[in-house]
Amino acid sequence: LPAINRGEPDKRSEWTVLPQGMRNSPTLCQLYVDAALQPLRKIMPHTVIYHYMDDILFSQSDVFTEDQIGIIKATLAQHSLVVAPEKIQRSRPWKYLGWTITEQRVRPHKLLSNIKISTLYEAQKLLGDLQWLKPVTGIPNTLLYTLQPLLKGTDPCTQVNVTPEQEKAL
Structure with missing residues (x-):
């Protein structure tokens, strides 16, 4: 933070949330989440990890154990990223970024059924x-x-x- 009339050195500050309205805020979010995921990518090399902004998808051929989920939560918590319990999906179909993912296909959540327009x-x-x-x-x-x-x-x-x-x- 700038000092009044340059009377002392500027104080350093750290954002706890990303600033809204900044052009580079989405980029900062992507970089921050990616940095938090790097340790997980190293310790879980056979797990596919996709992320876009604050949506993260972990996928592997075996079912995730409670220990693995604990490691994921703890690693993300070290970067002040909290996983809401209701966001953890343990069974199919999985939902990610507006898509429903099953073993057979990937399809959009929404399919248009009503196209009547009056307002x-x-x-x-x-x-x-x-x-x-x-x-x-x-x-x-x-x-x-x-x-x-x-x-x-x-x-x-x-x-x-x-x-x-x-x-x-x-």
């Missing part, structure tokens, strides 16, 4: 889901451009009118 909120929700599914399903941008006029407005309760062209796109 701005429903239009926003549907287009958000379509945007999220676009890379997997191959939905073309032109289809989304057709639906974007539905997003005009600020009140979520505003009624929207779906044109025949938009209905066809849906």
Whole structure:
């Protein structure tokens, strides 16, 4: 922290949380979690460890023992990363970053079942889901451009009118 009128050397400080709104905050999070995972990668070489931001997936051919889970928790705790007990998944299907993972397939959590739109909120929700599914399903941008006029407005309760062209796109 800077000293008043440069009257003394600046004091060092350490963040306990990542600053919100900084452009490099996601990068800092990735680097910090990666540094915390490095010891685990060394002591568990046959375990696949994926991480994105604060979501971490540990996978191995054998079931994790309580000792292994304890080691994982303790190692992460040394870096002030706490694992919530409800986030530990012990049986399939496993859920990670919006995907459901089974032994046979990987599929998105959400599958669109209701595409009726009557309010701005429903239009926003549907287009958000379509945007999220676009890379997997191959939905073309032109289809989304057709639906974007539905997003005009600020009140979520505003009624929207779906044109025949938009209905066809849906």
